[in-house]
Amino acid sequence: xxxxxxxxxxxxxxxxxxGRPPEPICxxxxxxxxTWLEPVRTRLTASGLTLDDLVSRSGYSxxxxxxxxxxKGYYPGWEITYSVVRALDIPISPACxxxxxxxxxxxxxxSWIKNRIRDVQAPDLEEQPIAHQAFTQAMWQPYTTYAxxxxxxxxxxQQVVAETFDILWLxxxxxxxxxxxxxxxxxxxxARVMARAPKRAGGHPDLRAAAFSTAxxxxxxxxxxRLAHIGVLARFFDTIASLxxxxxxxxxxxxxxxxxxxxxxxIVGLPPAVTHTxxxxxxxxxxxxxxxxxxxx
Numbered sequence: 697x698x699x700x701x702x703x704x705x706x707x708x709x710x711x712x713x714x715g716r717p718p719e720p721i722c723x724x725x726x727x728x729x730x731t732w733l734e735p736v737r738t739r740l741t742a743s744g745l746t747l748d749d750l751v752s753r754s755g756y757s758x759x760x761x762x763x764x765x766x767x768k769g770y771y772p773g774w775e776i777t778y779s780v781v782r783a784l785d786i787p788i789s790p791a792c793x794x795x796x797x798x799x800x801x802x803x804x805x806x807s808w809i810k811n812r813i814r815d816v817q818a819p820d821l822e823e824q825p826i827a828h829q830a831f832t833q834a835m836w837q838p839y840t841t842y843a844x845x846x847x848x849x850x851x852x853x854q855q856v857v858a859e860t861f862d863i864l865w866l867x868x869x870x871x872x873x874x875x876x877x878x879x880x881x882x883x884x885x886x887a888r889v890m891a892r893a894p895k896r897a898g899g900h901p902d903l904r905a906a907a908f909s910t911a912x913x914x915x916x917x918x919x920x921x922r923l924a925h926i927g928v929l930a931r932f933f934d935t936i937a938s939l940x941x942x943x944x945x946x947x948x949x950x951x952x953x954x955x956x957x958x959x960x961x962x963i964v965g966l967p968p969a970v971t972h973t974x975x976x977x978x979x980x981x982x983x984x985x986x987x988x989x990x991x992x993x
Contacts, residue, residue: 718765725767727891728801732794733767735866739784753783771802774812787822790862828868832861838963839885841953846893848905860885879965903933943978946971
């Protein structure tokens with residue numbers, strides 16, 4: 697998938713840039729709304745098209761398109777969104793799924809969503825890139841396990857992971873052009889999970905709820921002992937969440953998700969030596985902060 701081509705000017709000069717780039721996204725735009733709006737805006741900038749060009753290609757007024765690109769006002773229908781997606785040569789399937797999820801976030805009912813999609817005479821859905829499909833199959837389980845550790849819900853974890861892979865499909869050219877596609881994808885997942893994870897007062901994610909769902913809890917039958925154990929684990933998990941992001945991610949994958957050490961580098965997109973160092977530093981930090989807790993393997 698390549699950005700739409702902009703015709704050269706007479707004499708072979710580069711295309712002119714008329715008008716101004718879109719203003720920033722409105723603060724009222726929801727988290728899920730931004731998942732498709734941000735790639736669309738990035739695609740528009742990369743394409744070299746101006747808002748005037750988009751008007752001629754989509755058939756909608758500059759005012760309507762400007763509002764859509766800023767996430768301003770009412771949540772846009774699929775018809776105008778589809779016109780922009782088609783004009784920018786963005787994959788329809790993932791864009792539509794992200795649009796539907798954001799419509800739910802915007803409290804649109806099921807009939808409204810179905811009717812808006814039914815209004816559009818869309819072509820046959822495009823095929824998912826083979827490499828993207830293979831990557832999705834390989835990473836779905838570890839990504840979901842990681843997301844579940846922070847969101848404490850299978851449904852929410854799967855929703856965020858599906859959203860991540862749809863965004864990755866929308867930006868697959870960018871992902872494959874990056875120095876390390878797995879790293880690009882992991883940072884995307886991390887950002888999506890952190891956007892939805894509950895936060896502590898200091899701003900770091902709240903992992904304390906994970907203390908209630910560890911395997912060790914099932915073997916403790918005395919209530920007082922179980923509560924004491926939960927208290928220690930909650931403090932331990934809260935300390936993990938306060939580590940620098942890469943150390944936190946490696947620690948969560950290794951010790952909360954049970955991912956083997958030799959598998960972690962391929963998931964987070966970092967060399968084995970780097971993940972080993974991150975693991976070592978994280979355990980050292982945890983031992984300093986919680987000297988009464990054994991974090992040794």
